[in-house]
Amino acid sequence: MNKKGMSGDIILQIGLIAIAGFTTLMAVNVFYDSVETAAMGDAYLSAKTMASYADFVDASAIPITVYHEIPQDFMGNPGYGTVLYDPDTCEFRVNKYPQDYMSNLILNHAWETVTIEEGLGVLALSKYNKAIRKASYSAGAKIAGKSGNIPVEELFEQERALIENDEWVKSIERQGYTMDEISEAAVKLEKERLAKLGEKELREEAAMLASDPAFASEMGFHWNENAGRYKNNADGKFMTHSEGDRLTREFLENRFEPDNLNYKKGGNKNAQRNLRHAFDTIGIDPNGKVGLLKKVPGGGKLNVHALNGAGKNTVLKTGLFSRAKRSVVSSRLVSLVKLPYHIIKYPFKQVAKNAKIYGKAIQTVYKKELREKALKRFVKRLSKSAIRSGVTNSALGATNKACRAVPFPGNVACFVGTYGISMISYAMEYAWTYLPIYHFIGRSQDATAAINREWASVSCLSKPDRTVVTKPNCESDSELDYPDFGEALFLDEFAEAIFAMPSSKVVPEIKEYEGITNKGDVCVDSHNYLLSEKTDIIGDKYVDPRTAIATIPFASCAVASTIGMLIGKSEWGPGCTTAYAVLYLSNWVDPNTSIGEDAAFIGSMAFLAGPAAIPLSAAFIANPIDSRTFFPYVSKSAGMIDTNRYYYIENPSLITISKYYEDGELVMEISKEL
Amino acid sequence: MKKGMMQLQTIIYVIFAIIILIAGIFSVQSYLTKLEITTNCELSNMDLAVMAKRTVGSDKCFINEERIVSNTADSREYTVLNFDQGNLIKSKILSNSDTCFDGFDPDKYRAKFYTISPKTEIHSWGNLVCDSPNMNLLVQIDGELGLVELCAYRSEIKEACSNG
Structure with a gap:
């Protein structure tokens, strides 16, 4: 085979492989669509079916019960993890994922490898459900085993003492x-x-x-x-x-x-x-x-x-x-032996000392109330950035002081040198902090968009005067028969929270909806707060969170570094990235910072970041982001579910829509039976 | 075998494989499209069925409500509502139509009420013009034989429904 012919073969083979690959992908996509429709049904179909059932029931003059069995996928997951009902408009809003899973999906999507998109979605959902079930059993058994006949107070005292003892022992050994x-x-x-x-x-x-x-x-x-x-x-x-x-x-x-x-x-x-x-x-x-x-x-x-x-x-x-x-x-x-060594090392020791202080303070703060994996990773990245930049800022500050003592033109060369170091530090932060955060926010937004595509909504033709629900605020029944704690109401609520809604916000009040009468008297808010909190951030409709949180601050830092170089303050660059990291850490790890704390943060910005303190402080004041609103804001999942409007039925397998006499009147009831 | 024949055979096999694959894809796609259209047709029928249910058996519409009051031995009073489904009251038809069909777009639905023998229209609700009704309900109107014709706007999916 000559050289020319061989080249033609290769081109031909590449072309054939490309065509075959394209058609295979197309086939997989269509096949997946067909399997999904067959296995899980269509969200719109489900919403329409439930709305029509509600219409039938409302039109009935006699007591009636309609049983709506939710289709399951081949892994046994309910086809619709979230069913929302708006009593005001009799609207049914359906999504195939339960709210907590949506939240997990958004958080994990930000950092983890993408599953082969929807293809592995069913498997992931099943894995999630199994994990939750396992964790629920485990937690239930643990609580039941520990409590036994011991009074609740004693049980908690034992736990507290054990934890305290561990801390003491570690402290002594350290x-x-x-x-x-x-x-x-x-x-x-x-x-x-x-x-x-x-x-x-x-x-x-x-x-x-x-x-x-x-x-x-x-x-x-x-x-x-x-x-x-x-x-x-x-x-x-x-x-x-x-x-x-x-x-x-x-x-x-x-x-x-x-x-x-x-x-x-x-x-x-x-x-x-x-x-x-x-x-x-x-x-x-x-x-x-x-x-x-x-x-x-x-x-x-x-x-x-x-x-x-x-x-x-x-x-x-x-x-x-x-x-x-x-x-x-x-x-x-x-010290005597190593005096010269110590003299050389001194500035670095100062830097290390600062690093330790920064590190300790930040670690202490961020440990406060971070539980979500993605949030932890985000904060860790910011923590490292703050430490790195803080160290560089201190070192450059000390060096710039020394530069000022050097006569012209040596001082200029010295300042240019520190500016170079500042820019290297900035480039590092760009690669290690800016790009990952930018990527992270983009991915979380992709996940939100993917979930939003799964929603379907249909309103009834009827407007039932009053709807009765068996549990307030659509709290989902646990499939598990968890232990009865008798008088220990706190443990009951705790177990219920674990079993029914693993990562939902537990609220003590019964959530009321106009047009809905609660039959139950125990309530936990099963709505996922990460999907419901409105961020109320100035300009969030016009400026993408990626720009507000990453691009603008980092660009400001580059400008600050350049301006600083001109007046021998090139440490402003790394100081700016430090300020940025500390600012965002403090901003949302503690949802309740006082005005005094805020003022202290803003005050420290000027020392660290020079002129960049102005945009950073402005962003800090304008964007009241805290640990609860940060992820909804960056992932654009805020307000996905209006918790004040919708009654939530989580992971239903069987829903009944019925009408019966109550006090001589016919009322409609919606219940999650299974 | 001549030089190049092997490559030619491979190309032909691959081309045929691709053609078969594409045909398969389009057939599945066609099935899904048909399924969706039929679904829409059925869902439209569900709305019409709701309209029919309201017409013949809703306590908010045209039937008569009878309250049966009973007393127990300890003098407690119980009230049970009794409805005669399918027995429409003419006065209620004339007065309750708008309330009864609340939620339905008058431009996309129509209900006509007749008494039979001879067929006399007594009331009509909705502005839709349709040649033939989608649903006929044989009822009683004030104790006489009556007919209700229901019509829904389905032009976009009419063909799908009739073929489906």
């Missing part, structure tokens, strides 16, 4: 101590204390311990109510005074042994109080003084011998002093 050392110190001090304790004081302590049921059970005794004394579990004999004294001492001495302190995973929950007492005995306030230990560098053991004879309040000081002394000596030695 400072270079082991919990065994704490145990050793506590045992020693306790033995010394008990040695000095008289019989009277010991019995007073025993009386206090008696109120703790764990004390008796651990000692092998039980309380006899009639006799008002302890009885031995084994032989049924009453506890004697001498026996009580011995057991009390044993109990008190042993309670700080490692096995009796609750700092090991899976440890005895009853022993968690021992850990608190151990801290008390040593004189450590885990919530306060332990924090001081963090500042002491170096390792080493807790010097138990140094504690001999020391009072409670001096224990910590002793430990601190010995460690601080060692640390000062060693650090001075190191």
Whole structure:
């Protein structure tokens, strides 16, 4: 085969493959349409059917019930996850996805790989439903298992204590101590204390311990109510005074042994109080003084011998002093040897210090109330941007100060150099922050548009005077038979929230609709707040959120950097990106910032961003974005569902539309039966 | 085999495969289109059925409502409403038509009420002009045999319905 012929073959083959590929894609698309219509029906058809059923029922002069079975897809999902009813216009609005799934889809679409669009939608929906079901079972079992016969308050107190203990243990270990050392110190001090304790004081302590049921059970005794004394579990004999004294001492001495302190995973929950007492005995306030230990560098053991004879309040000081002394000596030695190294490193240390402060502050703030995955990732990206830019801003600020001391033309070269660094920093932020955020917002908007295409709406011809619903605000019945918590209403509501609407906003009030009479008296708002919150942002109709949130601020930062270079303030560029990141973090991680906090943020903008502070501050004031409104705003999903207008039926399998007598009048009822 | 024959065969096979595939696609597409048109036709009929239901058996329209009051042993009073469906009251036809057909566009629907033997029109609602009614309801009007002709505007899908 000659060269010319081979080339022709290749072109031919490419052409054929291209044609075959095109037709295959076309075939897949049409095939998918047909499968979707066959398996899930058409949303318009469903809305029209329900509206017609409502018309029939309304036209009936006698009691009637129409059962509307919702078609299921081949994975068992209801064909329509969201059915909305507007009692005012008798409008049925239908979408194949439930609201929480829509919200998840928008949030996840922003970062995750796209599924092969609609093709895998059914599978994803099924996966979602299964995950929710599994999580619901798990949560229900967990709550049921934990509660048992324990009063609710005690259950929560146990949980709180466990979490607190974990934090203490982590704090102690972070400072270079082991919990065994704490145990050793506590045992020693306790033995010394008990040695000095008289019989009277010991019995007073025993009386206090008696109120703790764990004390008796651990000692092998039980309380006899009639006799008002302890009885031995084994032989049924009453506890004697001498026996009580011995057991009390044993109990008190042993309670700080490692096995009796609750700092090991899976440890005895009853022993968690021992850990608190151990801290008390040593004189450590885990919530306060332990924090001081963090500042002491170096390792080493807790010097138990140094504690001999020391009072409670001096224990910590002793430990601190010995460690601080060692640390000062060693650090001075190191400083002498490495003096030149330290001089060179000094500005970088300052930068690192700033970075730590920025990082800590931001991490603290953003941990506050972020739960959504996409939101976390967004905030992490902003956090990193703020740290990076903040560090560069500090470094350039210090360097520019030095540049001013250099005579002309060296200072010009120096400023140009810092401007170059500023632009490199800006380019990094462009690639690592601007582009991902811009992309993220675009993708979330795509997802919103895809969901919006699935809506279908039909109004009835009739206008029923009054519609009765079995549950207020269309709260969906859980398919699960979750545990009955009896008087513990809080747990009931909690479980209901978990089971019925995994990520919906729980509200205590019953949501009322004009034209709808609620038959139920327990209500949680099953509408997803991310789809319902109106953002009320100035200019959101005219300026795309991508432009408002990403393009304008980043362009302002580039301008600020250039202007700054002219007057030796090139740190304004990175300062601007820092300000941008901090601004948006603060703006929506806390929905309730005070005027004072807002003023502090705006005030700090000028120091960081120079003239760019003006547009940034203006955006900050004009766009009251917080954690609740941010995603609806950027993804354009805000107001997708008017929660004040629509009654929501979530994931229905069977809906009944009926008419019956109530107080001598015929009323219409819409219920989600299954 | 001559040089190039193999390529020619491949091309022919691929072209035929593509033609078959495209034919398949269009047949599925055609099926879906037909399904949609038929669906629209059926949905239109549902509206007409609602109109018919209101005509013959709605408490808000033309039938008579009878209240049956009963007392229990403990002197509690219960009221049960009784309707004679299909027995229309002429005075109600004349007065309640607009209320009864509320929601229907008068330009796209028409209802004509007749008494039979001889066929005499007693009332008409709606402005639609239609040659033949879509639905005939045999009723009683004030105890006499009557007829209600219902007509709906369906020109866009008329063909689809008749073929469908």
